[in-house]
Amino acid sequence: MFHTILCDMLEIRYPILMGAMQGAGKPRLVAAVSEAGGLGVLPTFGETEADLLRQIEETRALTDKPFGVNITPVGRAFTEKRAAICIDQRIPVVTTGLGDPGPDAVGAMRSHGIKVIPVVPTVRHALRVEAEGADAIVASGTEGGGHVGYIATLPLVPQVVDAVKVPVVAAGGIGDGRGFLAALALGAVGAQLGTRLICTPEAQDPGWYKEMILATNEEGTIVSKALTGKTTRAFATAEVRAYEEARLRGLSGEELKPFERAVRQGRKKGEDYEGARQAVVGQICGMLKNEGDIKPVAQVIEDMIQQAAELARRTASML
Numbered sequence: 001m002f003h004t005i006l007c008d009m010l011e012i013r014y015p016i017l018m019g020a021m022q023g024a025g026k027p028r029l030v031a032a033v034s035e036a037g038g039l040g041v042l043p044t045f046g047e048t049e050a051d052l053l054r055q056i057e058e059t060r061a062l063t064d065k066p067f068g069v070n071i072t073p074v075g076r077a078f079t080e081k082r083a084a085i086c087i088d089q090r091i092p093v094v095t096t097g098l099g100d101p102g103p104d105a106v107g108a109m110r111s112h113g114i115k116v117i118p119v120v121p122t123v124r125h126a127l128r129v130e131a132e133g134a135d136a137i138v139a140s141g142t143e144g145g146g147h148v149g150y151i152a153t154l155p156l157v158p159q160v161v162d163a164v165k166v167p168v169v170a171a172g173g174i175g176d177g178r179g180f181l182a183a184l185a186l187g188a189v190g191a192q193l194g195t196r197l198i199c200t201p202e203a204q205d206p207g208w209y210k211e212m213i214l215a216t217n218e219e220g221t222i223v224s225k226a227l228t229g230k231t232t233r234a235f236a237t238a239e240v241r242a243y244e245e246a247r248l249r250g251l252s253g254e255e256l257k258p259f260e261r262a263v264r265q266g267r268k269k270g271e272d273y274e275g276a277r278q279a280v281v282g283q284i285c286g287m288l289k290n291e292g293d294i295k296p297v298a299q300v301i302e303d304m305i306q307q308a309a310e311l312a313r314r315t316a317s318m319l
């Protein structure tokens with residue numbers, strides 16, 4: 001069901017990619033997504049090379065199915081070193097996060113048979129990574145958690161689909177079968193999920209992360225540079241709101257520093273400190289409301305596919 005070109009390209013059952021999630025996307029979750037028929041993806045942003053190697057080993061101990069690695073291209077040396085590890089480790093698929101991986105890293109990985117799938121926030125970026133040799137592209141709307149641009153998934157995906165020749169996967173704001181089917185209707189060959197997968201028992205996050213997602217509605221997120229210096233969708237905590245209000249009042253970079261510190265110090269202090277709860281999350285957190293929404297990964301994926309199938313049948317009967 002819903003077998004697309006992405007399933008053949010990545011040798012997966014369902015056209016569902018796990019969005020890499022720094023901090024949240026650990027081996028147990030990655031393996032669970034691959035076991036459930038999607039493609040699990042390990043993050044590398046913020047991880048040392050030794051961490052990455054250990055996590056690849058841990059994931060391999062949990063699944064025989066293919067899984068990918070994500071490289072956030074934060075600089076040429078970082079990107080090329082992570083690409084070399086992926087080549088050495090015979091990783092079949094690499095997704096890249098916000099930023100340009102560059103033609104050298106893309107070319108090196110592809111020449112070793114790795115499928116390279118960059119994540120992009122605009123048509124302009126999509127055209128650039130296609131020219132660099134991308135095998136497929138994830139078009140990621142502003143609704144998603146983590147680093148995002150400003151264009152929403154609904155207008156972004158069809159514009160990227162029209163602009164490039166390679167297959168396009170939709171990301172940002174996909175939380176159930178309705179979003180999955182909508183992604184296919186927009187011309188995508190699959191969907192990438194982030195926030196939805198945090199609310200699973202396999203996600204090894206501090207408990208407060210899931211609790212905070214359940215307690216947050218669709219108005220409870222904000223795009224801000226306060227967390228990483230790049231536009232990032234996160235919980236709209238008092239600290240992040242204070243930073244954004246100060247920025248809108250026109251404070252200079254220097255004057256914004258204390259506000260930025262209030263956000264970033266909190267991130268370092270650990271889970272028992274209230275301020276640590278400066279975390280990234282997507283707008284679908286409003287769809288996740290109670291303990292019953294914390295479901296095993298396999299059930300999240302099966303429910304998504306079944307709901308989409310039922311909806312497709314109902315929609316077809318209207319024709």
Ligand SMILES: Cc1cc2nc3c(=O)[nH]c(=O)nc-3n(C[C@H](O)[C@H](O)[C@H](O)COP(=O)(O)O)c2cc1C
Pocket residue numbers: 018019020021022023024043044045070072096097098119140143144145146147171172173174192193194195196280281282283284
């Ligand atoms: C906790 C978290 C961490 C993330 N870290 C990364 C990352 O390291 N690299 C990356 O390319 N994308 C990252 N993202 C973005 C996701 O891979 C994915 O594209 C996004 O979550 C999709 O939107 P959704 O949250 O609405 O499903 C992160 C998202 C979340 C929620």
